[in-house]
Amino acid sequence: MDKPSYKGDGYYQDSVVVVSKGLKLEVVRILSLYTVIDLSNNKFEGHIPGILGDLIAIRVLNLSHNGLQGPIPPSLGSLSVVESLDLSFNHLSGEIPQQLASLTSLEFLNLSHNYLQGCIPQGPQFRTFEGNSYEARERSEVRVLGVPGLLTAASTCAEVLQQSKERALRRAKLEEDIYRVIEERALTRKNNEFVTSDYIYWPRELL
Structure with a gap:
């Protein structure tokens, strides 16, 4: 693979296909400061490394359609400039970390088709996402505070508690x-x- 050629003004001239905010895009002029990690549609297993939270320049993180297990690392709440976070179609479990509510630049979130449970964090960005962002992988295997169903909105969760x-x-x-x-x-x-x-x-x- 040829090394991308730098064209000045902070841009590289190259062609790469990435999935950002749920859309497949072909990028031919890449901003050198725009960092994308797209590892979707592989066969990765195990836990999501907490060290990903140290990559604070990430704009897009896509780990969807893998076999990842365990909880969502709270350290992902340190990705202060991330705009798109896609962890869908894995085997993630546990609750959504409240730390993710601090991601004020987040425009796209997809945590669907996992085994998550508990309350959806409170935060300005989380109120903008639709219910299909949290849709369960198999409803029969999801428990919200002991009640079968999907993840529960913060207001409803407070009532249940x-x-x-x-x-x-x-x-x-x-x-x-x-x-x-x-x-x-x-x-x-x-x-x-x-x-x-x-x-x-x-x-x-x-x-």
Whole structure:
């Protein structure tokens, strides 16, 4: 392969095909400061190296259509000028790092067809992305806070967390009431008091 020829004014004259922001583009005049890493459609496996977060000049990072596993490295939140991030069609799991919400230059994001779960981070850029950016690989294998489905928007996620907290408090109150009734019954038997029934009729509000 011939070395690209430098044409001055910060540009190289060359021809290369890259996938940027979901579109396949042929670039024939490349800005020397425009850094693209496109490793899509390979057979890479293993975890995404956290050291990628040190490549702070990256504008486009495409690792889609591989066999990558494990969590998304929080260090990718350091890619302050990245405009396109595509990690779709892998086997990534865990939650989306909240650090990605700091990527204010991000115009295109695709995390779909993975096994991600949890809450979608809050941030100005994340509010601009459509739901298909987070579509699950197989819905039956995705769990959001124990509920089958897709990743949950931050506002909805807060509601689910609050509901889970309220359910936990109700369960704790129910257990406390059950133990209290059992202790009272045991004390009654110990004192040889007359017990009219061997059954405990629980108040409706405890069920």
